[in-house]
Amino acid sequence: MKRLICALAIAAGALTACDVTHPVAVVGPKNTVYRGTATASFLEGGWFQATNGKTTCSGRYMPAAETKTVTFPVRCNNGLRGIGTATYETPYAGGGEIVMQDGTRWKFIFGRGALIV
Numbered sequence: 001m002k003r004l005i006c007a008l009a010i011a012a013g014a015l016t017a018c019d020v021t022h023p024v025a026v027v028g029p030k031n032t033v034y035r036g037t038a039t040a041s042f043l044e045g046g047w048f049q050a051t052n053g054k055t056t057c058s059g060r061y062m063p064a065a066e067t068k069t070v071t072f073p074v075r076c077n078n079g080l081r082g083i084g085t086a087t088y089e090t091p092y093a094g095g096g097e098i099v100m101q102d103g104t105r106w107k108f109i110f111g112r113g114a115l116i117v
Contacts, residue, residue: 018041034057045061060072070086
């Protein structure tokens with residue numbers, strides 16, 4: 001019995017430590033492209049970071065238990081902030097939109113689709 005409990009504890013620990021990283025592309029005003037990565041962590045949600053070389057934007061989201069859509073705050077190092085919404089098309093890809101405080105709408109893409117932007 002002790003072996004079973006130990007094995008289950010090790011398996012649970014391994015799952016919680018599993019991070020999966022995907023490419024991200026964010027298209028802002030004047031078709032400015034920000035590139036980076038999004039990392040999803042089992043049971044912990046995930047985060048993304050993308051830069052255009054001058055400005056870096058990032059956000060963190062909580063796991064979506066019963067829906068394929070997550071909402072997350074976005075902050076950029078130039079002071080701009082917004083709210084992003086992304087939908088998983090597959091467990092590894094999807095996209096959505098970030099609405100910034102200035103009213104601009106930015107496109108958010110993660111997974112293989114981000115590589116062709």
